Amino acid sequence: AQKVTQAQTxxxxxxxxDVTLDCVYETRDTTxxxxxxxxxxxxxxxxxxxxxxxxxxxxxSGRYSWNFQKSTSxxxxxxxxxxxxxxxxxxxxxSEETSGTYKYxxxxxTRLKVLA
Amino acid sequence: NAGVTQTPKFRILKIGQSMTLQCTQDMNHNYMxxxxxxxxxxxxxxYYSVGAGITDKGEVPNGYNVSRSTTEDFPLRLExxxxxxxxxxxxxxxxxxTDTQYFGPGTRLTVL
Numbered sequence: 001a002q003k004v005t006q007a008q009t010x011x012x013x014x015x016x017x018d019v020t021l022d023c024v025y026e027t028r029d030t031t032x033x034x035x036x037x038x039x040x041x042x043x044x045x046x047x048x049x050x051x052x053x054x055x056x057x058x059x060x061s062g063r064y065s066w067n068f069q070k071s072t073s074x075x076x077x078x079x080x081x082x083x084x085x086x087x088x089x090x091x092x093x094x095s096e097e098t099s100g101t102y103k104y105x106x107x108x109x110t111r112l113k114v115l116a
Numbered sequence: 117n118a119g120v121t122q123t124p125k126f127r128i129l130k131i132g133q134s135m136t137l138q139c140t141q142d143m144n145h146n147y148m149x150x151x152x153x154x155x156x157x158x159x160x161x162x163y164y165s166v167g168a169g170i171t172d173k174g175e176v177p178n179g180y181n182v183s184r185s186t187t188e189d190f191p192l193r194l195e196x197x198x199x200x201x202x203x204x205x206x207x208x209x210x211x212x213x214t215d216t217q218y219f220g221p222g223t224r225l226t227v228l
Contacts, residue, residue: 004158033214045206045219052214091158095214101166102213103174104149106158 003027004094006107013082014115021077021110023092029053033095033102034068034075039109040088048090051075082114118142120220122207128226129197137192137223139207147210148190149174149217150182152203159206165190166213197227 005024013019025034036048049059051068059066063080079086092107123138141148146167151159151174161174165184179201181193194201204224208217 009156035216037219043204043224044221047216047218050216093158101164101172103161103164104159104217106160108156108158 003096003105004092004107006090006092006110008110009108010111010113012113012115015084016081018078018080019082019112019114021079021090021092021112023075023077023107025073025075025092025094027073027094027096029096031097035093035095035104036066036075036077037091037093038088039091045091048077079112082112084114084116087112087114120207120209120218122205122220122223124223125221126224128228129194130228131197131199133197134193134195135197135225137194137205137207137225139190139192139220140188141190141207141209141220142188143209143211143218144187145209145211146187147213147217148184149208149210150180150190150192151206151208152176152201153206153222154203162192162205194225199227201225202227 003026032053034051038046056068065078067076089109089111091109093104095102095104120141149164150162153159160176163182165171171182204222206222207220210217
């Protein structure tokens with residue numbers, strides 16, 4: 001079973017629509033970390049957010065917001081009033097301890113297309 | 117500060133050739149990582165290092181080797197390139213193992 005599941009392979013929205021990208025994770029650890037990265041068409045990986053397992057407070061940063069729910073093992077990402085520049089692949093990642101050190105496990109990504 | 121730099125940006129290899137992908141960071145971070153990203157997939161960990169002189173295998177180490185003689189540099193060596201190694205390779209670094217990883221711009225490698 002995948003440890004980080006991003007079930008939405010591709011989403012298309014029209015500019016100004018809101019869109020939510022889902023991320024479901026699986027871990028037995030009580031201490032772990034969750035991340036979102038953006039990969040625009042240029043290919044680099046841009047860090048968006050880091051959240052530890054003890055902080056379930058939702059976070060808002062401009063048009064971006066994140067909803068972390070331990071009860072459902074989800075860490076969803078919402079873009080409000082989407083723009084064409086939001087078009088990218090978005091990756092969710094889980095960092096948990098494996099063989100004595102923390103390592104990232106990435107989901108397969110969600111490709112977001114924002115149409116003008 | 118340049119952050120994390122990777123060279124080359126692109127490379128085409130013939131089957132059986134060897135090459136070294138370079139990764140350099142100026143953030144004075146102890147932890148460094150090599151990932152590969154195959155089309156439509158997430159990133160998979162090849163090797164990582166927790167400091168100079170210390171390296172360990174990740175999820176997909178076969179066909180690769182690494183060394184870490186300095187804090188700044190973490191080269192990835194491909195011996196006997198195979199078409200299955202066609203991928204985009206990312207180097208990453210972090211100051212602490214639970215901290216955020218920051219990625220280089222990637223190297224796109226094609227093996228024909």
